[in-house]
Amino acid sequence: MSLTITNKEFTVFGTKRVVFCDIAFDSSYPTGGEALTPDTLGLSVIGSAHVLPRSGYMFEYDYTNSKLKTYYPSAASAVPGQLDLTTPAFDGTGYATAAQVVTTTDNQTMTLNECAGMWFIADALASSPAVLIVSNTAVAAAAAVLTCNGVPPVTNGGTYKIVKTLGAAGVGSEVVSTADLSAVTSVNAMFIGR
Numbered sequence: 001m002s003l004t005i006t007n008k009e010f011t012v013f014g015t016k017r018v019v020f021c022d023i024a025f026d027s028s029y030p031t032g033g034e035a036l037t038p039d040t041l042g043l044s045v046i047g048s049a050h051v052l053p054r055s056g057y058m059f060e061y062d063y064t065n066s067k068l069k070t071y072y073p074s075a076a077s078a079v080p081g082q083l084d085l086t087t088p089a090f091d092g093t094g095y096a097t098a099a100q101v102v103t104t105t106d107n108q109t110m111t112l113n114e115c116a117g118m119w120f121i122a123d124a125l126a127s128s129p130a131v132l133i134v135s136n137t138a139v140a141a142a143a144a145v146l147t148c149n150g151v152p153p154v155t156n157g158g159t160y161k162i163v164k165t166l167g168a169a170g171v172g173s174e175v176v177s178t179a180d181l182s183a184v185t186s187v188n189a190m191f192i193g194r
Contacts, residue, residue, distance in 0.1 A: 002026055002034065002035070003023055003024065003025060003026070003034045003035075003036055003040075003068065004023070004024040004026070005021050005022070005023060005040060005041065006021065006022045006024070007020075007021055007022045008020070008021045008041070008042065009021070010042065011134075013134050013135040013147055013192075014135060015194070016047070016113075016135070016192050016193065016194060017042075017043055017192070017193055017194055018134055018190065018191070018192050019041045019042060019043060019190070019191045019193075020149065020188075020189070020190050021041065021189055021191075022185075022186050022187060022188060022189070023051070023068070023187040023189055024182075024184070024185040024186065024187070025070070025181035025182060025184045025185070025187075026181065026182055027180045027181070027182040028178050028179075028180065029070060029175050029176070029177065029178065029179040029180075029181050030177060030178075031174075031177040032062075032065065032067060032069070032174075033062055033065070033067030033068050033069035033070070033174075034067060034068050034070075035066060035067055036061070036066060036067060036068045037066045038066070038193060041191050041193075043191065043193040043194065044193070044194055045193045045194050046061065046063065046066075046191050046192075046193045047192050047193045047194070048113075048116060048117065048191070048192040048193070049061030049063075049068075049189070049190075049191050049192075050116075050117040050189065050190045050191075050192075051068065051187060051188075051189040052165065052187065052188045052189070053165070054184055054186070054187040054188075055183065055184045056072075057070050057071065057072065057175070057181075057184060058070075058071045058072075059071070059187065059189075069174055070174065070175040070181065070184075071173065071174055071175065072173055072174075072175065083119055083121065083130060083163045083164075083165060084163050084164050084165070085121070085161065085163055087163075088121075088161035088162055088163045089114075089115065089118055089162050089163060089164060090108055090110065090115070090144075090161070090162040091159065091160065091161045091162065092104055092106040092108065092159070092160060093105075093106055093157070093158065093159050093160070094106050094156070094157045094158075094160075095122075095153075095155065095156060095160055096155045097152040097153060097154060097155050099152075100147055100148050100149070100152060101145060101146065101147055101148070101152070102120055102131075102145075102146045102148055102152045102153070103143055103144070103145050103146070104143050104144045104146075104160070105143060105157070106143070107139075107141045107142055107143065108139055108141075108142070108143070108144040109139060109140050109141055110136060110138065110139060110144055111138050112136070112137065112138040113135050113136055113192075114136060114138075115133045115135075115136040115144075115146060115162055116133060116134055116135055116136065116192060117132070117133070117134075117164075117190065118132075118133050118162050118163060118164050119131065119132060119133065119162070119163050119164075119165070120132075120133055120146060120148060120152070120153070120160060120161075120162055121160060121161040121162070121163060122153035122156060122158070122160055123153075123156055123158025123159045123160060128151075128152075128153030128154065129150070129151075130163075131148040131149065131150035131151065131152050131153070132148060132149045132150060132190070133146050133147070133148055133149075133162065134147050134148065134149050134190065134192070135147045146162075149190075
C-alpha cells in the first residue's frame with residue numbers, strides 16, 4: 001500500500017542533492033513495487049538509488065515507474081549486503097583523509113561519481129570500518145578524491161579497496177502481491193538527484 005520514510009537527512013555533493021533515509025514497508029506489497037516518487041524524498045528527479053538489503057530481501061528502484069521493488073534472493077546469491085572483497089572495483093596503496101574526504105596517494109582512472117554507492121575499505125591494519133562513498137572526482141592516472149558518509153579512516157600508507165555490495169546478480173523473484181512486509185523496517189537507503 002505505502003512506504004514509510006523516516007530519518008531523512010539531506011546534503012549536497014557538487015551539483016547533486018543527496019537524501020539518506022530509512023524505509024519501512026507495510027502489510028500488503030503491490031505487484032510491481034511500492035510507489036516512491038522523487039517528491040516523497042524532497043527531490044525533483046532521482047538519478048541514482050542505493051537501497052541496502054534487509055531482513056533477507058533485496059531492493060531495486062524502478063526509475064521508469066518510480067517504484068521500489070522487493071526481491072527474494074536466489075539460491076545462488078551471496079549473503080545479501082555482503083561486500084564483494086574478492087573483486088574490488090578499485091584498489092591501491094596509500095590514502096590521506098580530511099573530514100569526509102579520502103584522497104588516494106596513488107593514481108586511479110575513474111569517471112565522475114563512478115564510485116558513488118560503493119564502499120571504501122581501509123587496510124586491515126587500520127582497524128577502520130567501511131565507509132560509503134557518495135561522490136568522487138573524475139581522474140585519469142591521478143589521485144582520486146572520494147567524498148564519504150561516515151568517519152573516514154585515518155591517513156594511512158597501507159592498502160585500500162573500493163568495493164560494491166553483493167546481491168544484484170543473485171536477485172531472484174519479486175515478492176508476491178499482497179505479501180506482508182510490515183516486519184521489514186529500517187531499510188537504509190541513499191538517493192542522489194536534484
